Amino acid sequence: MSGPHTVIRHERWTITPDRKPDARAVTHQMKGEVCGEESGKDGSWKPPQTWALNHSGKNPPHHSYQRDHHPPLVHVHA
Numbered sequence: 001m002s003g004p005h006t007v008i009r010h011e012r013w014t015i016t017p018d019r020k021p022d023a024r025a026v027t028h029q030m031k032g033e034v035c036g037e038e039s040g041k042d043g044s045w046k047p048p049q050t051w052a053l054n055h056s057g058k059n060p061p062h063h064s065y066q067r068d069h070h071p072p073l074v075h076v077h078a
């Protein structure tokens with residue numbers, strides 16, 4: 001290691017959902033397991049689900065999906 005290195009004190013941190021009023025909104029997304037194509041991210045489940053139904057209609061072998069939910073997270077002192 002080069003350069004100065006000083007530990008002032010150790011603190012415990014954790015990651016938790018960000019519930020502040022100005023936090024980014026939760027978003028939802030679907031991803032095709034067969035092809036890896038992804039829907040857009042949306043604040044509601046309905047547009048990603050509609051995308052998946054349309055995707056399966058256009059690509060009959062593509063019937064499995066991964067559903068992702070993207071909550072805002074923040075570091076806080078434990």
Ligand SMILES: [Zn+2]
Nearest residue numbers: 032034035062
């Ligand atoms: Zn697909």
